[in-house]
Amino acid sequence: MNEERMSVIVQTIASILFPIILIFSFYIIMHGHLTPGGGFQGGAVGASAVALLIVAFGARYVENKMREENLSAFESVGGLVFVIVSILGIFVATTFLTNFLVGEPLFGIIPKWGVSPLNSGGVLPILNIAVGMKVIGGLASVVLMLAIASKEGEK
Template sequence: MSTRQGMSLIVKTVTNIIVGFIFIYGVYIILHGHLTPGGGFAGGVIIAGAFILRFLAFGSGAKSEKKSLNTASMFESAGGILFIGIAILGLLLAGTFFLNFLPKGTPFYLLSAGIIPLCNIAISIKVGAGLFSIFLALAAMKYVMED
């Protein structure tokens, strides 16, 4: 990897330190979505922001961009299928689309609220990968223009 790619050394060092914390914060927002403000959508966007920060600071070539775009699209579809899968599972197990079929648990505990945490995780994968693939598609436009 050449050092000329991406931004300056200062930006790269700061990004290296901070990007993991942003990612962990996004995961926290998702997993506590049924207890505190936040949830799948906000957490997914924060995770996409971590990826975009890394991408902007370090840069990448046309080939790896294409590969990342394919991976992000795949993750987005997987998140959508997971979300609908949870809904259809409710239909199969108890006869209602989107039924909260899991046990409710004790309120204010991490493992509570039935399917709501699972739905949050599915939505976060979908939203995060979707926004990142929009960003990648816009960034890959540069190479299309150059051809």
């Protein structure tokens, strides 16, 4: 159990860097409608943070901390939010994937010239968060399952 961990230096650096990379990934996801980036890019960065944790602490430790079922459930919630917001466009407005939140108080400000506020973009921030949840959960659970399976194969 203990030999699959790396040295103390790597563990310390990984545990310092993990929240910073995760915050950067949330920044990319939340500012997807303002700056370059979006759900997929931020989700890939967040999944690479989980991969760093797997490299430093070993797959068993990460599996005990964050269960793989939780990551799959996280991914499914993201996909469900995407589909529900898309279908709400039929009932609230006219068609599938209508941007029905433009002009509403939540996420509804149409930006002026220059720097635009975070509270803009209609349903685009919600869809960005949904795709980000989906990509973080999916790619992290794939890396985790591959690491656990390769450990099982060695014995």
